[in-house]
Amino acid sequence: MDTSQLLKTVSFIExxxxxxxxALLDPGSGHELIGPFERMKSPWLEPQGIAAQADxxxxxxxxxxxxxxxxxxxxxxxxxxxxxxEVGGAKIAGSxxxxxxxxxxxxxxxxxxxxxxxxxxxxxxxxxxxxxAEIHAAIADLRRHQxxxxxxxxxxxxxxxxxxxxxxxxxxxxxxxxxxxLNGPQVIEQEAGIEEYDSRDRPFIWSLSxxxxxxxxxxxxxxxxxxxxxxxxxxRELFAQGVPAQHRDQRIxxxxxxxxxxxxxxQPDGAYARAAFGKGx
Amino acid sequence: MEKLQFSFPxxxxxxxxxxxxxxxxxxxxxxxxxxxxxxxxxxVNTSVDxxxxxxxxVLERTFTDPGAAALAVEINDFGATPGVVGMRIHQxxxxxxxxxKA
Amino acid sequence: xNTLEQPRVWDRRRSEKKRRVALVDGLADxxxxxxxxxxxxxxxxxxCGDRVVMEGNNQKQADFLSRSLAKVxxxxxxxxxxxxxxxxxxxxxDLFERGIARKLDFSFSGPQSLRISQLLEDGQLEIGxxxxxxxxxxxxxxxxxxxxxxxxxxKADRKGNLFTGPSTEDTPALVEAAAFHDGIVIAQVxxxxxxxxxxxxxxxxxxxVDFIVVADRPFFIEPLFTRDPxxxxxxxxxxxxxxxxxxxxxxxxxxxxxxxxFNTAAIELLLPTYGERLGLKGRICRHxxxxxxxxxxxxxxxxxxxSVHCFGGELGMEEYIRARxxxxxxxxxxxxxxxxxxxxxxxxxxxxxFIGSTLQVDGDGHSSTVTRGRLAGFGGAPNMGHDPHGxxxxxxxxxxxxxxxxxxxxxxxxVVQMVETWQAGGKPTFVETLDAVQVAKDTGMPLAPVMIxxxxxxxxxxxxxxxxxxxxxxLEERRAVLAAVAGVTPVGLKADPSATARFRERGLVAFxxxxxxxxxxxxxxxxxxxxxxxxxxxxxxxYNPPARFRSW
Numbered sequence: 001m002d003t004s005q006l007l008k009t010v011s012f013i014e015x016x017x018x019x020x021x022x023a024l025l026d027p028g029s030g031h032e033l034i035g036p037f038e039r040m041k042s043p044w045l046e047p048q049g050i051a052a053q054a055d056x057x058x059x060x061x062x063x064x065x066x067x068x069x070x071x072x073x074x075x076x077x078x079x080x081x082x083x084x085x086e087v088g089g090a091k092i093a094g095s096x097x098x099x100x101x102x103x104x105x106x107x108x109x110x111x112x113x114x115x116x117x118x119x120x121x122x123x124x125x126x127x128x129x130x131x132x133a134e135i136h137a138a139i140a141d142l143r144r145h146q147x148x149x150x151x152x153x154x155x156x157x158x159x160x161x162x163x164x165x166x167x168x169x170x171x172x173x174x175x176x177x178x179x180x181x182l183n184g185p186q187v188i189e190q191e192a193g194i195e196e197y198d199s200r201d202r203p204f205i206w207s208l209s210x211x212x213x214x215x216x217x218x219x220x221x222x223x224x225x226x227x228x229x230x231x232x233x234x235x236r237e238l239f240a241q242g243v244p245a246q247h248r249d250q251r252i253x254x255x256x257x258x259x260x261x262x263x264x265x266x267q268p269d270g271a272y273a274r275a276a277f278g279k280g281x
Numbered sequence: 282m283e284k285l286q287f288s289f290p291x292x293x294x295x296x297x298x299x300x301x302x303x304x305x306x307x308x309x310x311x312x313x314x315x316x317x318x319x320x321x322x323x324x325v326n327t328s329v330d331x332x333x334x335x336x337x338x339v340l341e342r343t344f345t346d347p348g349a350a351a352l353a354v355e356i357n358d359f360g361a362t363p364g365v366v367g368m369r370i371h372q373x374x375x376x377x378x379x380x381x382k383a
Numbered sequence: 384x385n386t387l388e389q390p391r392v393w394d395r396r397r398s399e400k401k402r403r404v405a406l407v408d409g410l411a412d413x414x415x416x417x418x419x420x421x422x423x424x425x426x427x428x429x430x431c432g433d434r435v436v437m438e439g440n441n442q443k444q445a446d447f448l449s450r451s452l453a454k455v456x457x458x459x460x461x462x463x464x465x466x467x468x469x470x471x472x473x474x475x476x477d478l479f480e481r482g483i484a485r486k487l488d489f490s491f492s493g494p495q496s497l498r499i500s501q502l503l504e505d506g507q508l509e510i511g512x513x514x515x516x517x518x519x520x521x522x523x524x525x526x527x528x529x530x531x532x533x534x535x536x537x538k539a540d541r542k543g544n545l546f547t548g549p550s551t552e553d554t555p556a557l558v559e560a561a562a563f564h565d566g567i568v569i570a571q572v573x574x575x576x577x578x579x580x581x582x583x584x585x586x587x588x589x590x591x592v593d594f595i596v597v598a599d600r601p602f603f604i605e606p607l608f609t610r611d612p613x614x615x616x617x618x619x620x621x622x623x624x625x626x627x628x629x630x631x632x633x634x635x636x637x638x639x640x641x642x643x644x645f646n647t648a649a650i651e652l653l654l655p656t657y658g659e660r661l662g663l664k665g666r667i668c669r670h671x672x673x674x675x676x677x678x679x680x681x682x683x684x685x686x687x688x689x690s691v692h693c694f695g696g697e698l699g700m701e702e703y704i705r706a707r708x709x710x711x712x713x714x715x716x717x718x719x720x721x722x723x724x725x726x727x728x729x730x731x732x733x734x735x736x737f738i739g740s741t742l743q744v745d746g747d748g749h750s751s752t753v754t755r756g757r758l759a760g761f762g763g764a765p766n767m768g769h770d771p772h773g774x775x776x777x778x779x780x781x782x783x784x785x786x787x788x789x790x791x792x793x794x795x796x797x798v799v800q801m802v803e804t805w806q807a808g809g810k811p812t813f814v815e816t817l818d819a820v821q822v823a824k825d826t827g828m829p830l831a832p833v834m835i836x837x838x839x840x841x842x843x844x845x846x847x848x849x850x851x852x853x854x855x856x857x858l859e860e861r862r863a864v865l866a867a868v869a870g871v872t873p874v875g876l877k878a879d880p881s882a883t884a885r886f887r888e889r890g891l892v893a894f895x896x897x898x899x900x901x902x903x904x905x906x907x908x909x910x911x912x913x914x915x916x917x918x919x920x921x922x923x924x925x926y927n928p929p930a931r932f933r934s935w
Contacts, residue, residue: 001920002920002923003684003920003921003923006912006917006920006921011913013914014907014908014913016303036300036310036312037298037300037312037314046282046326049282049328050282050328051282051304051309051326051327051328051357051358051359052304052326052357053303053304053310053357054300054310054312054355054357076303078303078304078305078308079303079304079305080304154934155613155934176916176934176935177914177916177934177935200931201930202930202931202932202933202934203930203933203935206933206934206935210935212935307616307807329809331809332809335809335871338871338876339871342871360807362618362803362804362805362806362807363804363805363870363871364618364803364804364805364845364846364847364870365616365617365618367846368617368618368621368846368902368905371902371903372902372903375902375903376903
């Protein structure tokens with residue numbers, strides 16, 4: 001992007017969850033379900049001394065995308081690192097389940113997941129885990145009818161059980177600032193040791209789990225500028241493509257073959273991962 | 282974590298409702314809805330203890346007009362400074378005013 | 384004449400220097416001390432009780448020499464009087480714990496502020512005084528002339544010609560005081576070259592330098608003046624809008640220094656947007672005494688900035704500076720030439736305004752960053768943040784602060800304290816009594832370590848508004864005007880609302896609405912760059928942020 005483009009684009013990353021969700025829906029088509037004024041807060045945070053956000057950090061926006069019925073589920077990364085608890089998790093899982101129901105009744109409701117999340121909210125532990133498992137099942141169900149599109153833009157990225165959710169989606173859209181990974185950098189450093197993985201080395205982290213790297217190693221489908229209009233257009237374009245012939249997890253044989261050929265004796269870096277997985281990307 | 286209640290004299294209820302902010306570190310969210318006639322009530326849920334007097338002082342300077350629309354305000358706070366609190370409340374109230382509903 | 388009197392000796396210093404230099408004859412190859420022999424060399428070249436200048440400042444540190452000095456035998460070298468612009472590294476204080484050094488004159492301590500306090504309490508360290516930078520350099524030529532100066536550079540040749548490049552910083556001032564009064568100058572370098580032609584340029588001539596040593600690793604340097612735009616909050620944007628409208632525009636501020644902080648970073652990033660909208664380009668902010676803040680890039684690229692003179696460099700800005708020689712001061716090799724002494728002088732006499740932040744302000748406008756248990760020192764702020772009575776040349780802003788028609792009145796430099804009424808962690812900025820007062824009592828200082836005195840402060844800007852202190856007619860009125868913008872702090876709660884209303888009418892206090900600043904407009908979308916990546920884009924890819932600032 002050059003300076004003149006910079007001044008014209010509207011940053012998607014700068015937006016909060018609510019604004020992002022409505023930015024993707026057709027203008028004027030959206031309304032919020034189980035919004036903040038319904039006070040579906042987490043019952044678990046205040047007893048632990050944590051101020052609870054009225055929407056539990058998840059926005060459900062129902063409307064249309066490209067004229068077709070759609071629901072956007074947006075996680076607010078600024079609240080508790082976007083971590084999922086009982087209520088927020090239920091909002092996402094429930095919305096996806098209702099979308100699948102719609103399809104079975106002949107209404108082509110599709111879903112977009114805006115993922116800024118560290119995964120399970122530790123303060124809610126098993127409830128968060130259970131909710132994420134339900135989200136996985138609901139994605140697997142809905143994606144038989146309609147594409148499920150995930151967008152990871154930053155600054156939080158998508159980690160933990162929700163990275164598995166991202167991987168289950170039909171299409172994954174990422175920006176340069178995005179990161180997608182199962183374990184967070186500090187956890188990897190703790191487990192593997194600082195010589196192998198230094199969590200303070202930011203370029204290193206992005207070289208392995210950043211948006212561009214995920215795109216080049218075939219684990220993300222679109223690599224886009226941080227531009228709200230552009231991201232909305234990309235989402236519409238992906239829906240127009242329809243359900244892919246095979247989802248990434250269904251190509252497991254392919255990925256297992258690639259993994260089998262990885263030289264585990266050498267320390268992998270971004271370049272090696274691209275060579276091993278990227279088919280020359 | 283503390284739950285605080287404040288009330289200030291006000292006029293007829295506002296119309297419409299508005300939300301501003303997020304419960305991020307050093308930040309807060311402000312939910313504003315129509316209140317009972319004659320009174321603006323503010324409920325504060327804050328992760329910081331011992332600052333009831335500070336909230337009183339800040340809110341007192343905000344809800345000074347007994348003729349202004351009556352509001353029901355909920356604040357969920359994660360350690361915001363008074364400056365940030367003032368800005369978020371102002372953001373919420375001016376959105377309400379812009380919508381011509383206060 | 385008494386024939387038993389000895390004739391006075393007039394070249395003691397010179398003889399002593401000669402004696403010491405001869406001691407390392409076998410060790411050194413000409414001027415070059417082998418890396419492994421540095422400790423032995425220091426033990427010969429430094430005498431007990433010497434005044435030793437140790438280079439270390441905000442960014443550059445002569446850390447090989449400081450680590451080596453901490454290894455000398457305290458039996459051979461002790462009781463040193465250290466003179467240090469910045470006490471930043473732990474080995475600086477190991478010197479005192481080990482008995483190598485006894486007394487300290489310094490300017491800034493930052494990360495070591497806690498340990499200095501503790502050593503002082505334990506009686507292992509004696510403080511001469513805390514200074515502002517330029518004041519410390521000045522004393523090197525008066526009563527603190529150094530016996531030894533330990534400095535750092537990138538490269539040297541065998542003749543001792545030094546290349547200090549973008550990180551020249553304090554080196555010329557420190558070296559001059561030693562070189563021309565028979566002190567011994569020792570420089571650590573990253574690399575030794577054979578000939579002057581291999582140096583990009585010469586920053587310090589070889590005849591000023593006595594010894595060179597190649598360090599075990601490149602000298603320590605930190606990017607201290609880089610602010611990530613993502614961390615700028617709407618309240619910073621609000622204060623920045625008020626600053627531009629209520630101060631920069633009002634007084635036609637042509638030249639300035641920005642103290643470090645997110646507030647000032649917000650101002651820099653608002654010039655191409657908010658400043659542009661107000662039609663201020665070319666009328667304000669043309670000349671800067673400033674480190675190369677990456678957040679200034681959009682304003683430079685948009686044509687606001689005619690010149691920037693720098694105290695030091697900033698990691699990642701090298702290529703950008705190289706490509707903008709009309710704006711920055713660069714050498715024949717194309718790289719930045721920084722010079723803290725001259726930049727501080729510029730910030731003292733040659734700019735219209737200083738604007739910065741602080742931790743505590745009392746009701747009279749005195750401010751300090753010294754709090755209980757931490758002796759942080761002053762750095763450059765007292766110098767930038769005072770009205771220089773020696774100034775004579777007028778500028779529109781300097782004259783704008785005149786209060787009478789008298790031809791004998793002086794103009795004033797704008798000194799602005801820009802600060803939120805409350806700090807993070809529930810601490811009020813505005814307090815009845817500065818912590819510094821108690822710290823002075825506890826540590827036996829004759830005066831409280833005040834950073835900027837109230838009578839030098841012309842404006843106080845908070846998220847509530849601007850107090851135009853320079854307009855106040857009396858001390859009483861000053862206090863009342865300050866209290867009017869001090870929010871719900873102990874000082875602010877004393878403000879009388881009807882007095883505040885009258886101050887607003889008379890223009891001694893301005894709230895945002897009085898300045899035409901819309902609070903709801905104060906959002907991050909007004910920032911010309913919202914992230915470090917945006918700054919790189921603005922620079923056309925020339926800015927190369929250090930790893931810690933990258934999100935890619």
